[in-house]
Amino acid sequence: MxxxxxxxxxxxxxxxxxxxxxxxxxxxxxxxxxxxxxxxxxxxxxxxxxxxxxxxxxxxxxxxxxxxxxxxxxxxxxxxxxxxxxxxxxxxxxxxxxxxxxxxxxxxxxxxxxxxxxxxxxxxxxxxxxxxxxxxxxxxxxxxxxxxxxxxxxxxxxxxxxxxxxxxxxxxxxxxxxxxxxxGGVDITATRSYNEVSVEKGMVGYEMTVKGLQGGHSGMDIIRGLGNANKIMNRLLYNASTNFDIGITSIDGGSLRNAIPRESNAIISVDENQVAAFEADFTDNASAIHGEYKTLEEKLELSIKKIDAPEKVMDLEDQEKVLKSIYAAHNGVYRMSPDIDDLVETSNNIARIILKEGKIKIGCLTRSSVDSSKDDLANTLTAVFELAGFDVELSGDYPxxxxxxxxxxxxxxxxxxxxxxxxxxxxxxxxxxxxxxxxxxxxxxxxxxxxxxxxxxxxxxxxxxxxxxxxxxxxxxxxxxxxxxxxx
Known part of the structure; x- marks a missing residue:
């Protein structure tokens, strides 16, 4: 060098x-x-x-x-x-x-x-x-x-x-x-275990990928409305689970709490009789998401690739709760400052999701210049995750x-x-x-x-x-x- x-x-x-x-x-x-x-x-x-x-x-x-x-x-x-x-x-x-x-x-x-x-x-x-x-x-x-x-x-x-x-x-x-x-800010960590079941015969494996997002600073750049790989991946998985018989084996998205996540990968299984319809539906959903982000995220890539069927997937009841909780969890600007023009007062970044082998961990960073508003959003996120069976820990609170x-x-x-x-x-x-x-x-x-x-x-x-x-x-x-x- x-x-x-x-x-x-x-x-x-x-x-x-x-x-x-x-x-x-x-x-x-x-x-x-x-x-x-x-x-x-x-x-x-x-x-x-x-x-x-x-x-x-x-x-x-x-x-x-x-x-x-x-x-x-x-x-x-x-x-x-x-x-x-x-x-x-x-x-x-x-x-x-x-x-x-x-x-x-x-x-x-x-x-x-x-x-x-x-x-x-x-x-x-x-x-x-x-x-x-x-x-x-x-x-x-x-x-x-x-x-x-x-x-x-x-x-x-x-x-x-x-x-x-x-x-x-x-x-x-x-x-x-x-x-x-x-x-100021506070780290919010939601964890829970889930039941795994064996994949039935007649299922096809897929690797689902979200990449090419800009990412950036989860405080300074949150106002720009950039894509969050964890939220986009969850949207794709939720849509697929609503329309098809799928099972989730793993999700690995984002990295640091203070960085807007740029990439996410998931391994799933799909009923072999629904493969054609699943791929067509994925293409339609990907096209819609590309349309929403075309001016902000020109390099966004959403893809699926056939792989060997995984051995185990998340139990369907747990899968529904997890996907719905991530969908409901707030990401992005929560409140603009009423006192200072163009200043984000309160926000949340769903920064990290890791799901595998019966355990899931979701890491967020909630920021606010008003402590009571920070507490309000932290309570909102805590309520969402606890309703889905997560244990929620707040740590690293700073003024x-x-x-x-x-x-x-x-x-x-x-x-x-x-x-x-x-x-x-x-x-x-x-x-x-x-x-x-x-x-x-x-x-x-x-x-x-x-x-x-x-x-x-x-x-x-x-x-x-x-x-x-x-x-x-x-x-x-x-x-x-x-x-x-x-x-x-």
Whole structure:
């Protein structure tokens, strides 16, 4: 893997650190290597470097001479990245670095997620820590772990460790946006067992496939109405079970809770006397679904392939309950914010369905900027699944970040953005989960803001980072650090 073309991009300080970081495997919950990498980085610079009890890394750098009287700034990004790849891509995230390339104004990865979320934020902080020429106040660099699958790093950071007055979170994905709030979330896991029966003679096996969907971030992209492979697969299975004698052997759809599922596969059996009608009906249903998604999901593929008949299938009574519960479970936008234009308030992503050998597990991520609305949707999903005999567990609950439109650092960023770009930024809350709300629990007096370069397709293999935006964002960061208010 040669990422030299990435290292030659401007600003070189940023892209070189990003290339260094992307050479280190860093899946969520497996951050040992990137934690060691970051600790070595700080120590090699001669800077105070600590690892807290959960694995967050904090590196402190004194102010440059001109800014010793300024407030201390916490610059924060998360070390882990979402690992997604296309089915036909051979790649081992546990051992390989990301293979990047330049495509016009975009940096992409070959068949995998890029890690710009939140690697560009991490690289920004690294470049500033390493620089001998950038002016800045005293900095506490906070590199959190496991943001993508539980925010356990932010949750585990104890009060009193950080000394900074202002937190700059570098995890927003549009360069004209300044983030002042975000959604909280809760993981919903529904599990149950089911009875298996032997497949009778005269049945034909089929492999049913849904693939080619865009996927994407289950918070930021949920408003787009993209296809959810789990819901589409369930629709196909439900229609088939209504009209024909079928049995389901397995379903394997989606992957991570925070990624809209792109692919799903199922193994079923069909009565051999109904094969022709079943295939014709599948074609009709597939055509209808293609028609609904033709402007959003041009690469959607729905297919069936004859295979050997499976040995066992789900009992018909259990099959009916499972299919109906997934059909009834809400997916997508649940409520738009009545207070902020175009902001999704509450949503759910049916992210993962795995059914095989007598057990089924369904994983969802419910998000909301309003806790009571989050609880309402969680109750809705719990009720649906419990009616179908599932056990439902809620876990990983984390708070949202309430907007503060009177924030002093917001005023600094707004003023600086206008001076640099001759236009106003878009000040907004987002439907993603940022760590600011969690960090604010233990640091309620800290003034927080979020911003970043333009990144598209996060949490999917289509993830890409804008080169021109990275330069714009870098210039913005440098000027912000010069304009931090004086300590009182």
């Amino acid at each position: 040669d990422n030299q073309e990435i290292r030659n991009l401007e600003p070189k300080a940023l892209w070189n650190k990003f290339a260094d970081l992307n050479a280190v495997p860093r899946p969520s919950k497996k951050e040992d290597r990137v934690i060691a990498f970051m600790k070595d980085f700080g120590k090699n610079l001669g800077l105070e470097t600590i690892e807290d009890e959960v694995g967050n890394v904090i590196i402190r750098k004194p102010a440059t001479v001109e800014h010793k009287d300024k407030k201390m700034v916490v610059m924060q990004s998360h070390l882990d990245m979402v690992h997604q790849k296309n089915n036909d891509t051979e790649f081992d995230f546990d051992t390989q670095g990301i293979d990047m390339y330049v495509d016009g104004d975009w940096v992409r990865a070959r068949g995998t997620t890029l890690g710009a979320d939140n690697g560009l934020g991490v690289a920004t902080i690294m470049a500033i820590l390493e620089s001998n020429t950038i002016e800045h106040p005293a900095i506490e660099a906070l590199f959190t772990i496991d943001e993508e699958t539980g925010m356990t790093g932010a949750m585990g950071l104890k009060g009193g460790i950080l000394k900074g007055d202002i937190l700059l979170n570098l995890d927003t994905e549009e360069d004209d946006e300044i983030g002042v709030g975000c959604a 949202g970040w309430a907007p503060n439109m009177d924030s002093p650092i917001l005023k600094v960023l707004e003023k600086m953005y206008i001076e640099i770009n001759n236009q106003k930024p878009h000040v907004a809350a987002c439907h993603a989960g940022l760590e600011c709300g969690i960090l604010g629990k233990n640091y309620p007096e800290m003034d927080m803001i979020s911003f970043g370069p333009t990144i598209k397709g996060a949490h999917s293999p289509d993830e890409r980072a804008s080169i021109s935006s990275a330069q714009k964002y870098w210039d913005f960061v440098i000027e912000i650090l010069k304009d931090i208010p004086k300590a009182s």
